[in-house]
Amino acid sequence: MKIPIMLTVNGEDHRLEVKPNRTLVDVLREDLGLTGTKKGCGGGKCGSCTVLMDGLPVDSCLVLAPQADGREIVTIEGLAKEGKPHPLQEAFVAKGAIQCGYCSPGMILSAKALLDENPHPGEGEIRSAIAGNLCRCTGYSKIVEAIQSCGLRDREEKNE
């Protein structure tokens, strides 16, 4: 029994018919071909499946596809504007916050949601915000620096 749903993904509306036993991460990756969102633990612990749903990070592996009906989803593919990377993406590369890259899409999206509501977070706030995004490679220091540098940068730009 397929359920008709409407997902707005990265600004585009998609009308889909989905079986209810499918999760949002599978619909994004398989039906929409957006493989930037990754599958890791499948149980809402690693955060590699993080997408923004109505602006807030969620583990898309635990969201049933029909639950996302009518919501606005932002995946990693939706951050760059007309090929120009988001400042967070620039910062992650500049600070060496990416090694294997598997956690990066989810991590960057959590960071974006944090900066959207708190443009100048302290280290504790950053670590708390990304607590649901596991990274096996970097040890998190560079990731925190990258996110902090986006906060600082805004402050510097405002002071100019």
Added chain:
Amino acid sequence: MRIRPFEYHAPADLEEALNLLAEFGPDVKVLAGGTDLVLAMKHKTILPPRVISLSKIEGLGVVREETSTVKIGALATHSNLSRNVLLNKSMSMLCKAVSLIGSWQIRNVATIGGNLCNASPAADSAAPLLALDARVVIADSKGEEEIPLSSFFAGPGTTALGPGQLLKEIVVDRPRPRSAGCYLKLMRKKAVDLSLVGVAFQAEVDDSGKKLSQVAIGLGGVAPTVIRAPEAEAMLAGLTYDKVIKALPGAARAAVAATRPISDVRASADYRRSMVDVYVRRAGEEVIHSLFNREGIEK
């Protein structure tokens, strides 16, 4: 991890949901945020042939103030609750507790109703609500009933909800202005973990401002359900500041005596008992200092 196929229903309002629940009988699960249910379905520990999602129903996640109570809609997410202005003003202990659940991603989707209905003995929203003498409103197609939260939990993973019933909202008496609470959660790591032990300490001073008039201690993760520690509470009620500070260690030991913790992969029973002692003292000190340092209250 595939999820076995099931019938999905998304009623537009509460009445429709309750009618469906009545019609479907026991072979149905109610879906709130899904962070517990969807996970269980992936692990195949719960295999419901039918799921009723509450996601389309408006108004079930609202926090509102009435004359003498605060009502918290069951579908309120932990994120929204942790930031709710009204709750932070009147019962910040609850806000602190739900802000410690899972990760940001989980808190944006998981609901307080789901947390209570999942009925883990370690549920972080439960100990504070129990310490606040909360009541829950259970709804079915025939009407609504309000019962104390203390009667809601039957055992680990089991609630008083029967077939056709769902949890609609949580009712808490507005704490008096001269009250304070503290929730401490012991985890194996700094974040994103179940609680090994959860201690909620709520107290208020009487009109003179010199004595504690009410003390409530809620303990999570140390018994088949979340529990209170009435003997410990009785040891502290009615005492002045000096006497309370002296009595606190004894009360903490009495709280430990009220627990029946198990040893599991996360912690031993002994460790849990030790930490109840530590946390009741710590939370108690924080609350007492906060209460007696307030303006106009004598130390």
Added chain:
Amino acid sequence: MSDLNVVGHSHPQIDGMEKAMGQTQFVSDLVLPNMLHGRILRSPYPHAHIKHIDTSRAETLVGVKAVATYADTPGIRFGPRTEDWTIFARDRARFCGDEIAAVAALDEDTAEEALDLIEVEYEDLPFVTDPIEAMKPGAPLIHEDLPLNSRSRQGMWMRHSRTRTLSMKIVITPTRCTRPIWSRWAHW
């Protein structure tokens, strides 16, 4: 140094931006024509005799293209230092997660369902989870040809010292060693 264009300059990671944009294709992102999807059946027991494997129900599931167990392999033993590994468990599961069987199917759902249809009869065996306990006489043997569950320790030390730099000091203390020499391969 100004005429050098690599040394002395900062170079961003060559695939950094691609990863930041989510464009990198990891193995699970690949979609190839006529691709099958595989799943591995793993032992839930840390040590168990595999008495019998019945794959017949999995094989007949619509969409399943192949089911394999040790019986389908040439039984070659391999390993980085010790050749004690076979691609599937031969007679015993030796850890939780040991590969028992594999399925290839048209889609992931079918592959997962096929795993549920493979019937394995296990006989629980005693197990050890501590390296010191594992070396005591009477401890359950992981491999029949490795008494006390260890290769010659002297051999291991010597092999190891050849690969170390001269500045390294191997300190042997009377206290219990909590990071035994073989732990560096523990993740395999």
